Amino acid sequence: MLSNYLKLAWRIxxxxxxxxxxxxxxxxxxxxxxxxxxxxxxTELGANEPLxxxxxxxxxxxxxxxxxxxxxxxxxxxxxxxxxxxxxxTFNYKESGTGASQTEMSNKIVDNYLRGLPSxxxxxxxxxxxxxxxxxxxxxxxxxxxxxxxxxxxxFDHKPLEGRFFDSAEVEAASxxxxxxxxxxxxxxxxxxxxxxxxxxxxxxxxxxxxxYKNNGKIIEYVSPAAVTPYTTMNMATLDNFxxxxxxxxxxxxxxxxxxxxxxxxxxAGTKVPVDHPDNExxxxxxxxxxxTYNEMYAQGVYYEEDAEDSYATMKWILLGLLTFxxxxxxxxxxxxxxxxxxxxxSEIGVRKAFGAHQGNIIAQxxxxxxxxxxxxxxxxxxxxxxxxxxxxxxxxLGTSELTFNTKFFIYSFLATLVFGVLSGFLPAYKMSKxxxxxxxxxxxx
Amino acid sequence: xxxLQNITKVYRTKTIETTALNNINLHVPKGEFLSIMGPSxxxxxxxxxxxxxxxxxxxGDILVDGFAIKKYASRATAKFRNEKLGxxxxxxxxxxxxxxxxxxxxxxxxxxxxxxERRALAAEALESVGLANRKSHFPxxxxxxxxxxxxxxxxIVGKPNIILAxxxxxxxxxxxxxEVMDILTRLNKDNETTIVMVTHDExxxxxTHRLIRLYDGSQVA
Numbered sequence: 001m002l003s004n005y006l007k008l009a010w011r012i013x014x015x016x017x018x019x020x021x022x023x024x025x026x027x028x029x030x031x032x033x034x035x036x037x038x039x040x041x042x043t044e045l046g047a048n049e050p051l052x053x054x055x056x057x058x059x060x061x062x063x064x065x066x067x068x069x070x071x072x073x074x075x076x077x078x079x080x081x082x083x084x085x086x087x088x089x090t091f092n093y094k095e096s097g098t099g100a101s102q103t104e105m106s107n108k109i110v111d112n113y114l115r116g117l118p119s120x121x122x123x124x125x126x127x128x129x130x131x132x133x134x135x136x137x138x139x140x141x142x143x144x145x146x147x148x149x150x151x152x153x154x155x156f157d158h159k160p161l162e163g164r165f166f167d168s169a170e171v172e173a174a175s176x177x178x179x180x181x182x183x184x185x186x187x188x189x190x191x192x193x194x195x196x197x198x199x200x201x202x203x204x205x206x207x208x209x210x211x212x213y214k215n216n217g218k219i220i221e222y223v224s225p226a227a228v229t230p231y232t233t234m235n236m237a238t239l240d241n242f243x244x245x246x247x248x249x250x251x252x253x254x255x256x257x258x259x260x261x262x263x264x265x266x267x268x269a270g271t272k273v274p275v276d277h278p279d280n281e282x283x284x285x286x287x288x289x290x291x292x293t294y295n296e297m298y299a300q301g302v303y304y305e306e307d308a309e310d311s312y313a314t315m316k317w318i319l320l321g322l323l324t325f326x327x328x329x330x331x332x333x334x335x336x337x338x339x340x341x342x343x344x345x346x347s348e349i350g351v352r353k354a355f356g357a358h359q360g361n362i363i364a365q366x367x368x369x370x371x372x373x374x375x376x377x378x379x380x381x382x383x384x385x386x387x388x389x390x391x392x393x394x395x396x397x398l399g400t401s402e403l404t405f406n407t408k409f410f411i412y413s414f415l416a417t418l419v420f421g422v423l424s425g426f427l428p429a430y431k432m433s434k435x436x437x438x439x440x441x442x443x444x445x446x
Numbered sequence: 447x448x449x450l451q452n453i454t455k456v457y458r459t460k461t462i463e464t465t466a467l468n469n470i471n472l473h474v475p476k477g478e479f480l481s482i483m484g485p486s487x488x489x490x491x492x493x494x495x496x497x498x499x500x501x502x503x504x505x506g507d508i509l510v511d512g513f514a515i516k517k518y519a520s521r522a523t524a525k526f527r528n529e530k531l532g533x534x535x536x537x538x539x540x541x542x543x544x545x546x547x548x549x550x551x552x553x554x555x556x557x558x559x560x561x562x563e564r565r566a567l568a569a570e571a572l573e574s575v576g577l578a579n580r581k582s583h584f585p586x587x588x589x590x591x592x593x594x595x596x597x598x599x600x601x602i603v604g605k606p607n608i609i610l611a612x613x614x615x616x617x618x619x620x621x622x623x624x625e626v627m628d629i630l631t632r633l634n635k636d637n638e639t640t641i642v643m644v645t646h647d648e649x650x651x652x653x654t655h656r657l658i659r660l661y662d663g664s665q666v667a
Contacts, residue, residue, distance in 0.1 A: 004555055011543050351539045354500055355600070356528020356556040358521045434519070437500040441539065 001361075005368035012369055013376070019341050020373070023334060027377025027421070030330040031413055032384030034323070038409045039389055041319070043402065045298060050156040050216060051223060056121075057155075057294040058251040058262050063109055063243055063270070065284035066100035101282065106245030107236075113269045114289075119262040120251045124151040127231055127246035128222050132202050134188070141187050145178075145202070146225035147234055147246075155252050156223065163196035163211030166230055174232035178207035181215040184226045205233070220298070222248070242279040243287075251291075259293060266291040327416065335424040342366055342428040349432050350440030362433035363426065370425030371418065378414045385410070447608065447640045448474040448497055453506035455492050455663075466492045467503070468663040476607070477638040479631070481651040484660035490644040491612050493660065497642055498531055498610040499523055511607055528556050532601030536613035538593040540585040546596050547572065547581040553604040571599040575629055591622030598629055602639075609633065611643040615650055627653055 013020045047054050073092040078085055105114075110125050117123075126148035134141050146152075153165040166177050178200055182192040189195045193212065200207045207229060218224040231247075239245050253262045270289035292300065292308035299315035300308045349362055357365075389403045432440070455467040466489045474480050482490045495501035496508065502518050513526050532553075540549045550568040559567075572578050575595040585593055594614060601609055611630065615623035627650050633639045643654060651657045659667040 001555060003561065008544065008548075015543050347539065348541050348543075351541065352552065353524070354498070354527065354533050355553040355604075356524050358524040358556075359519070361556060436502075438495050441500070441535070 001364075002368070005365050006372065008365065009369040009372040013373060016341070019337060023337050023373055024377045024380060026330045026333050026337070027374055027417060028380035028384055030327060031378060031381025031410075031417055032388060034327065034413050035381070035385035035405070035410055036388045036392070036403065037323070037326075038413070039385075039403045039406055042406050042409070043404060044219060045295065050158040050213075051218075051294070052157050053155060053252055054294040056253045056256065058120075058253055058259060058266065058291050059294060059297045060114065060249045060251075060266055060289055060291050061104065061297070062102050062248075062290070063105045063273075064100050064102040064288040064290070065243060065275070065280065065282075065286070066098055066288060067283065067285040068095055069097045069099060070094065071096035099282065099284075101244075101284065103244045105247045105249070106239060106241055106243060107231075107247055108242055109245070109273060110247055110249055113273055114249055114266070117251070117262060117265045117269065119254050119258040119265055121254045122151060122154055122252040124155045124250050125149050125231065125247050126152055126222055126250070127234070128225075128248065130234075130246075134200070134202050136188055143184060143202070143226040144221055146222055146228045147231035148228055149231055152228065155250055158213035158216075161212045161214055162193055163209070165211050165213075166228075171230040171232055175230060176205060176207045176233055177210045178202075178227050178229045179211040179213060180209055180227040181213055181225070183215040185209075185212050200227075207233075220301075222250075242277045243273075244279075263291040327420075331417075331420040331424065334420065335427065338366075338370065338424045339428040342425075342432050346432055346435060346440045347442075349435060350437050350442075353437045353440065359430075359433040363429045366425045366429035366432075367422055370421045374418050374421030377421075378417060381414075381417075382410060447476040447478070447511055448472070448642070449507075449509040450497070451507045453493070453496060453503045453508065455489070455496065455501070456504045465663050467496070470506070470665055472658070472665070474640060474642060476640055477634070478656060479634040479641045479643070479654040481643045481645050481654040481657045482660060483645060483648070483651050483657060484666075486646075488660040489663040490660055494610050494612050494642060494644050497608075498533060499527055500533075524556070528553055529604065530607050532604065532606040532609040534594070534597050534601050534609065534611035534614045536616040538585070538590075538597045538617075540593055540596055540600075542585050544584075545581070546577065546583050546585070546588070549585065549596055550599045550603050552600060557604070567603055568599070571603040572596070574602070575599045589622075590618050591625060594618060594622070594626050595629065598626065598633075602633060605637075606639070608640045608642070611641065613644055613646065615645065615647060623647070623650065 042048070070093060073094060075090045075092065077088040077090075079088070080086065104127070107125065115123065126146055128144070128146060130145045130147060132143050132145055134143060150166060150168040150171050161182065163179070165179050166175065170177055180188070180195070180200075185192050185195045188200060189198060195209050195212060198209045200209060216224050251262060253259060266289050270287045273287040275284060275287060290308060293312070296308035296312040299311040302311070302315055305311045305314060352362060386405055389405055393402050450470055450472040453467055453470040454465065457464045457466055470493060482493060484490050492501065496503050497510065499510065499515055499518060508515060511530050513530070515523060517523065541552070544552075547565070547568050550571055551564045554564040554567060569578065569581065572581060575598050577592060577595050577599065580588065580592060580596075585596070588596065594617070598614070609630070614630065615626050618626060630641055630643070631653060634641050641654075643650075645651050657667075658665055
């Protein structure tokens with residue numbers, strides 16, 4: 001029986017080319033595009049090198065000093081009593097606004113208040129936004145150089161391709177050493193390897209290349225810097241403000257469950273920062289640190305909201321909505337097609353029932369047809385996904401980001417499509433299988 | 447073999463009630479070749495559909511080959527139709543996506559027999575209607591007469607006791623009609639298959655054992 005259903009399914013697909021084409025197009029493109037989208041999200045947001053620990057990250061980008069302004073609001077109510085104006089005045093002392101100053105932190109804040117938190121297993125301090133123009137054979141090359149401590153290499157697991165990363169002794173000694181990405185090696189030296197011990201001239205200083213890591217092409221700049229040098233190579237003497245400086249901090253929490261605990265410890269550390277320092281020129285009353293997970297940080301960059309958790313929730317809902325939209329729409333289309341396809345064959349259903357098919361036989365036949373169709377669509381979708389990923393990678397359309405094919409996602413997406421395929425076949429097949437034989441025979445005469 | 451007692455069929459809409467069959471009593475013994483005649487709309491096909499358990503009467507009792515039907519949508523009724531009844535339709539009702547032999551095999555799909563045996567039985571049925579050389583053709587590649595012969599092969603492949611034919615020659619010219627009629631007559635004679643045939647053609651009806659006439663849903667002769 002099953003082999004007959006399979007044979008019939010194959011014949012139906014082969015003979016009803018238009019329906020087959022439309023259905024396969026819907027299934028395969030949905031799957032293909034879904035795979036490419038998921039692959040992009042996995043590449044950009046997944047826990048892969050150098051973000052293998054990202055699910056344990058807690059990030060503090062800035063420090064905010066704020067105060068609330070109060071003012072006296074005077075309200076005069078006028079009324080007439082016996083033709084005489086009566087004035088009723090009320091005074092309200094209440095919040096009239098807030099003022100805040102916010103930027104990256106000074107090393108004093110980091111060293112004095114943010115180190116040694118109980119729920120943190122490790123932490124790194126680094127400075128972004130150090131853009132330098134260098135000239136190679138007269139051609140300008142702009143490098144985003146990250147200044148970091150040695151723990152940076154423990155938290156972000158960049159893959160060393162040659163040489164080594166700098167250590168804490170070199171940071172302490174403000175050694176002018178530099179670790180560069182393969183892209184920078186290519187841009188600066190014209191080759192991706194054999195550049196260790198070479199020298200780079202940046203802003204009048206000479207740096208010795210001690211290592212090269214694989215370029216990862218991520219969007220976040222401290223994850224994918226052009227080069228990294230010890231933060232002490234910057235002119236530390238100019239960093240004289242007590243509160244504000246160029247530094248950000250990334251923590252690695254002790255256990256997977258410590259996120260809220262560590263966030264609370266960070267917020268508490270913020271409240272311990274004194275506000276009576278002379279550098280508090282505007283008499284701010286509160287110091288606020290806003291810790292966030294890596295995903296919250298990412299979402300904050302995309303959909304800025306006051307609270308990073310709200311941004312992440314927004315991003316999740318938007319992504320979920322888009323994914324649902326792009327899967328539900330073709331599924332509805334598939335159901336619609338299946339309804340037409342099965343209705344179109346009501347006479348065949350009548351004949352089959354007249355010759356002894358019961359309801360279960362009819363339903364099984366159409367479900368097998370749908371499964372065959374979905375499997376075919378899945379195979380084509382797999383091909384489309386691999387093709388698109390290759391085109392995107394080879395064409396460099398996402399900069400240096402490399403999309404990878406995720407088998408697990410493919411299996412999940414394929415199973416979801418299969419479920420939709422079966423359901424979309426089942427509902428109309430069930431309805432048609434209940435049709436009276438005489439009625440079925442009269443419709444769509446064969 | 448077939449016993450109908452007080453069979454009525456009434457179609458009802460919101461505004462109108464139409465009596466298609468009115469108190470039909472009929473007994474068709476085993477091996478009889480019965481034809482039903484009457485003007486269009488007199489209820490011939492409705493009666494045939496009721497005998498074939500394809501349609502439900504509004505009233506009355508029906509007994510076919512000892513089977514008293516209780517529920518039309520049941521598996522037991524489907525099994526009975528599969529094993530005991532064969533249908534031939536005026537418009538052939540062959541499945542266009544299946545080739546000739548697959549169309550003929552169709553009733554056997556719903557029996558617990560091997561593919562090999564199905565093939566052999568289908569080939570045998572096709573042989574008996576003279577279409578052994580058309581196994582791989584699709585219905586669209588056949589003439590009307592050939593299509594109806596395939597439909598007959600499909601009706602007899604499961605060796606049913608009763609064949610119900612709804613104007614089997616209605617869409618055919620006289621030569622092809624005669625060929626189809628010869629096959630049915632031979633089936634009835636050689637295998638003692640009970641046949642009930644609806645026809646408009648007096649000449650074809652005269653080749654059967656007995657003729658009944660319907661008029662406005664009632665049996666008049």
